[in-house]
Amino acid sequence: MIEFEHVSKQYSQDAYALKDVSLSIGAGELIFLAGPSGAGKSTLLKMIAGIEKPTAGQVKVNGQDISKLKSSSLPYLRRKLGLILQDQKLLTDRHVLANVMLPIIVTGASQAEAETRARIALEKVGLPDKAYSMPLALSGGEQQRVAIARAIVNRPQIILADEPTAFLDRDNANKVLGALKAFQSAGVTCIISSHDEQFLDQASRVIYLSQGKVVETWKSSLAA
Ligand code: ADP
Numbered sequence: 001m002i003e004f005e006h007v008s009k010q011y012s013q014d015a016y017a018l019k020d021v022s023l024s025i026g027a028g029e030l031i032f033l034a035g036p037s038g039a040g041k042s043t044l045l046k047m048i049a050g051i052e053k054p055t056a057g058q059v060k061v062n063g064q065d066i067s068k069l070k071s072s073s074l075p076y077l078r079r080k081l082g083l084i085l086q087d088q089k090l091l092t093d094r095h096v097l098a099n100v101m102l103p104i105i106v107t108g109a110s111q112a113e114a115e116t117r118a119r120i121a122l123e124k125v126g127l128p129d130k131a132y133s134m135p136l137a138l139s140g141g142e143q144q145r146v147a148i149a150r151a152i153v154n155r156p157q158i159i160l161a162d163e164p165t166a167f168l169d170r171d172n173a174n175k176v177l178g179a180l181k182a183f184q185s186a187g188v189t190c191i192i193s194s195h196d197e198q199f200l201d202q203a204s205r206v207i208y209l210s211q212g213k214v215v216e217t218w219k220s221s222l223a224a
């Protein structure tokens with residue numbers, strides 16, 4: 001489903017974010033992308049979404065070479081992806097329901113259909129009562145679950161989450177983890193970058209990055 005073939009990302013003479021990474025991720029996997037800060041985890045996730053382009057090698061999603069996609073085709077790729085990235089904050093000037101409806105509205109769906117689907121997404125992340133709350137009135141964990149609802153509202157095949165439990169306490173982190181795990185059980189491929197060791201037990205595979213290279217990849221003994 002996702003293939004990296006000798007992928008590098010070089011920012012300058014000897015600054016690599018990724019260096020000759022090859023890997024293959026199958027449908028329905030829950031990948032735990034581990035490694036220290038600066039290892040290249042965010043870069044790897046952004047490449048799957050076509051947000052960053054490799055300077056060498058190929059990234060393929062469903063057999064399609066992402067760097068060959070025209071920029072006009074990228075929105076169609078991104079609709080198949082649920083993105084939970086660090087720099088995509090909720091819009092603070094509108095309530096939760098409006099935030100979650102937005103990705104559906106841009107596909108041209110009616111308000112009524114968007115609202116129905118957004119409410120279903122909020123139920124899946126355990127926040128059906130927060131539809132009319134403003135994002136800043138929610139706890140960090142609740143905001144993160146709204147971001148997950150927004151990411152999955154178009155029923156993506158793949159969820160990419162960058163440090164989804166950063167800054168959350170154990171209880172909230174578990175709820176976020178539970179929500180992601182439920183999508184994987186429903187057949188969605190999840191790739192989650194994290195320092196959070198809780199993900200280890202839940203992952204079908206761990207990919208460990210260091211200084212832009214895959215240094216280890218192993219199957220969890222408790223693989224799903
Ligand atoms: P991680 O998510 O594992 O913390 P990143 O993918 O964010 O790692 O970063 C990998 C490396 O690439 C880091 O050394 C970072 O400083 C560098 N890097 C990331 N983005 C840029 C950029 N736009 N320009 C230059 N260097 C960058």
Ligand code: ADP
Nearest residue numbers: 124152153154155156157158182183186187188
């Ligand atoms: P259904 O046929 O009832 O839509 P599925 O077998 O497709 O159910 O999925 C099982 C559950 O997981 C349902 O609640 C469905 O809404 C949910 N689900 C499946 N795929 C996704 C996805 N990509 N994003 C969000 N929810 C999903």
